[in-house]
Amino acid sequence: MAEPLLTVRDLSMTYVRRFGLFGRGAQPIRALNEVSFEINAGETLGIVGESGCGKSTLARCLLRLLRPSAGSILFDSMDLLALSDDEMRLMRQRMQILLQNPYSSLNPRMNGFDLVAEPLRAHAAMSRKEMSERVASLLVEVGLTVDFMSRHPHQLSGGQAQRIALARALALNPAFVILDEPTSALDVSVQAQIINLLIRLQRQRGLTYLFITHDLSVIQHISDRVAVMYLGKIVEETSSEEVFRDPQHPYTQALLSSTPTPDPTSDRQRIILPGTVPSAANPPAGCAFHPRCAHVMDRCRRVVPAQRNTKADHRVSCHLYDSAQ
Amino acid sequence: MALLRVENLHVRFKTPFGALRALRGIDFDLARGDILGLVGETGCGKSVTGRSVMRLLDENAAVTGGRIFFEDADLLRLTEGEMHKIRGNRIAMIFQDPATALNPLFTIGQQIDDVQRTHRAGSTRDRRRARLELMASVGLPDAAQMADVYPHQLSGGQQQRAMIALSLAAEPDVIIADEPTTALDVTIQAQILDLLRRLQRERSISVVLITHDLGIVAETCQKVVVLYAGRVVEKGTVEAIFADPQHPYTRGLLAALPRPGSRGTDLKVIPGNVPSGLEAIDGCAFAPRCEFVMERCQRQLPPLMSLAAEHQAACLLHEAAVHG
Numbered sequence: 180m181a182e183p184l185l186t187v188r189d190l191s192m193t194y195v196r197r198f199g200l201f202g203r204g205a206q207p208i209r210a211l212n213e214v215s216f217e218i219n220a221g222e223t224l225g226i227v228g229e230s231g232c233g234k235s236t237l238a239r240c241l242l243r244l245l246r247p248s249a250g251s252i253l254f255d256s257m258d259l260l261a262l263s264d265d266e267m268r269l270m271r272q273r274m275q276i277l278l279q280n281p282y283s284s285l286n287p288r289m290n291g292f293d294l295v296a297e298p299l300r301a302h303a304a305m306s307r308k309e310m311s312e313r314v315a316s317l318l319v320e321v322g323l324t325v326d327f328m329s330r331h332p333h334q335l336s337g338g339q340a341q342r343i344a345l346a347r348a349l350a351l352n353p354a355f356v357i358l359d360e361p362t363s364a365l366d367v368s369v370q371a372q373i374i375n376l377l378i379r380l381q382r383q384r385g386l387t388y389l390f391i392t393h394d395l396s397v398i399q400h401i402s403d404r405v406a407v408m409y410l411g412k413i414v415e416e417t418s419s420e421e422v423f424r425d426p427q428h429p430y431t432q433a434l435l436s437s438t439p440t441p442d443p444t445s446d447r448q449r450i451i452l453p454g455t456v457p458s459a460a461n462p463p464a465g466c467a468f469h470p471r472c473a474h475v476m477d478r479c480r481r482v483v484p485a486q487r488n489t490k491a492d493h494r495v496s497c498h499l500y501d502s503a504q
Numbered sequence: 505m506a507l508l509r510v511e512n513l514h515v516r517f518k519t520p521f522g523a524l525r526a527l528r529g530i531d532f533d534l535a536r537g538d539i540l541g542l543v544g545e546t547g548c549g550k551s552v553t554g555r556s557v558m559r560l561l562d563e564n565a566a567v568t569g570g571r572i573f574f575e576d577a578d579l580l581r582l583t584e585g586e587m588h589k590i591r592g593n594r595i596a597m598i599f600q601d602p603a604t605a606l607n608p609l610f611t612i613g614q615q616i617d618d619v620q621r622t623h624r625a626g627s628t629r630d631r632r633r634a635r636l637e638l639m640a641s642v643g644l645p646d647a648a649q650m651a652d653v654y655p656h657q658l659s660g661g662q663q664q665r666a667m668i669a670l671s672l673a674a675e676p677d678v679i680i681a682d683e684p685t686t687a688l689d690v691t692i693q694a695q696i697l698d699l700l701r702r703l704q705r706e707r708s709i710s711v712v713l714i715t716h717d718l719g720i721v722a723e724t725c726q727k728v729v730v731l732y733a734g735r736v737v738e739k740g741t742v743e744a745i746f747a748d749p750q751h752p753y754t755r756g757l758l759a760a761l762p763r764p765g766s767r768g769t770d771l772k773v774i775p776g777n778v779p780s781g782l783e784a785i786d787g788c789a790f791a792p793r794c795e796f797v798m799e800r801c802q803r804q805l806p807p808l809m810s811l812a813a814e815h816q817a818a819c820l821l822h823e824a825a826v827h828g
Contacts, residue, residue, distance in 0.1 A: 229689035336777055337546075366545035366716065371760035371771035378770075393690060400762035400771070423764055437694035439719025441761055443742040451698050452691045455659045
């Protein structure tokens with residue numbers, strides 16, 4: 180059994196929204212609500228959910244760009260929340276993030292060389308010659324050529340810019356990379372190139388990924404495990420094959436059925452959820468999904484469903500499975 | 505008989521780097537009551553086509569050839585006054601980002617009323633009744649209250665519903681929907697696509713659905729037009745295109761999609777990049793990226809060739825099949 184590289188326990192994050200004159204009013208917004216999961220070294224956990232489910236807050240908490248309100252994050256057996264800021268800065272060499280839009284995450288004034296060399300300058304002592312060799316080999320590794328050292332972000336296509344961002348993320352040889360919708364802004368043919376590249380790099384470098392997306396077809400292709408989030412909670416978690424073979428939470432079922440498939444002959448019944456995701460500032464009582472759920476029972480309106488194992492490797496938070504062990 | 509017919513449409517943009525050929529001869533027909541998907545990647549000309557039909561091109565763009573027939577009128581030859589009567593009234597458009605398309609200073613009810621007054625006669629009371637019916641029919645809850653709210657008070661999905669209500673207010677024959685669900689979550693996207701299908705069924709509205717998502721096309725459209733670099737590379741019924749894609753580009757696009765069971769395999773990649781439109785292209789624009797490229801492809805512009813009753817592809821590979 181592989182060792183977990185990352186263990187997250189009961190992670191909660193509550194923002195406080197200030198309103199009124201001089202911000203005298205305060206309203207708590209619970210963006211993450213007791214989120215727990217593990218990721219084994221060398222594996223990919225896919226996090227699926229719609230806007231407002233807390234998936235980006237989760238990414239920022241893991242890197243401690245935000246301080247979670249409660250819970251623990253163990254990375255390589257080290258408690259990230261107990262580290263000092265300096266220790267955390269060193270730790271971030273091993274934890275990197277790739278964002279959705281490379282044009283907004285890459286400094287437009289820097290060329291390819293400086294963009295990839297910047298983390299090396301910040302963290303690694305090396306000569307100019309070593310550095311340029313290192314940058315060159317990173318560029319080649321992500322499928323670019325050394326010519327890209329002199330190009331600025333506006334001279335790059337979306338796919339090329341994402342490759343530069345990836346070279347930059349890999350510069351310090353991280354063990355863990357958070358991929359936050361890395362292909363959502365790309366065209367289909369370019370998306371395929373980047374996904375293939377991410378999988379190849381994972382194999383070659385033994386990387387561990389947390390892959391955040393709203394696109395289930397991408398998730399099933401790249402992830403070993405999948406966690407489905409709704410309004411700050413993980414509602415279902417299991418292996419990638421299992422979630423597509425036997426989705427159990429009504430929200431997961433609706434997500435799967437809402438994802439358009441490129442097959443006009445498929446006659447599957449579409450589940451169309453009514454309404455929208457409620458505000459995290461004022462979540463529904465009981466199960467947060469109950470106002471949109473077709474299977475809602477009286478209990479769902481009052482009692483928060485506990486997480487249960489419906490199978491050895493399948494966790495669901497839904498009252499429909501209360502009788503399951 | 506086609507309700508909307510686009511013939512050999514050419515559009516150029518003036519750019520600091522020279523003329524950009526955005527459309528290089530687009531042909532398609534929209535039959536009454538159909539949903540037609542215009543599909544392609546960034547820069548293929550799908551939005552420019554939609555805007556050309558509405559005559560809403562930016563100032564640096566010009567139609568340099570071709571015709572756009574709506575019923576019997578060539579839209580490109582109408583005066584601005586005549587076009588004004590068609591735009592919104594007969595052909596309406598909805599956009600990707602409803603938040604920027606709706607006016608933030610007026611309530612939803614006021615904006616719909618504005619369209620009603622411009623395009624249809626009727627008393628204030630009749631208009632109000634029609635308005636509330638319309639809002640209810642696009643799935644805006646509590647229409648009477650919803651009419652009095654401003655766009656920023658609505659969620660993204662509700663804003664898009666309001667936008668659709670706005671576009672329906674003048675009872676148009678055709679709706680051009682430019683990536684109407686791209687900014688929305690999947691469960692909300694499913695609601696909006698369901699609404700479009702229902703409007704088509706119940707009001708026999710014809711829709712041109714502009715999208716980059718082949719899944720949306722497969723689930724929503726009857727006909728598909730695949731664009732590449734400002735030209736139609738393949739068109740036909742959804743069944744024909746998805747079951748039996750004939751252009752190497754269409755095949756490449758479909759093969760590049762992750763699917764159930766694709767885990768552990770490399771996704772198929774189309775090498776290279778889309779041409780910019782700035783350089784002159786003599787032959788097939790896809791030739792530099794095509795795995796079946798022949799010497800002729802570099803010189804000869806492939807025409808659309810019929811492969812079946814409702815299936816055409818613009819690829820020289822099919823020349824022998826068609827003529828031989």
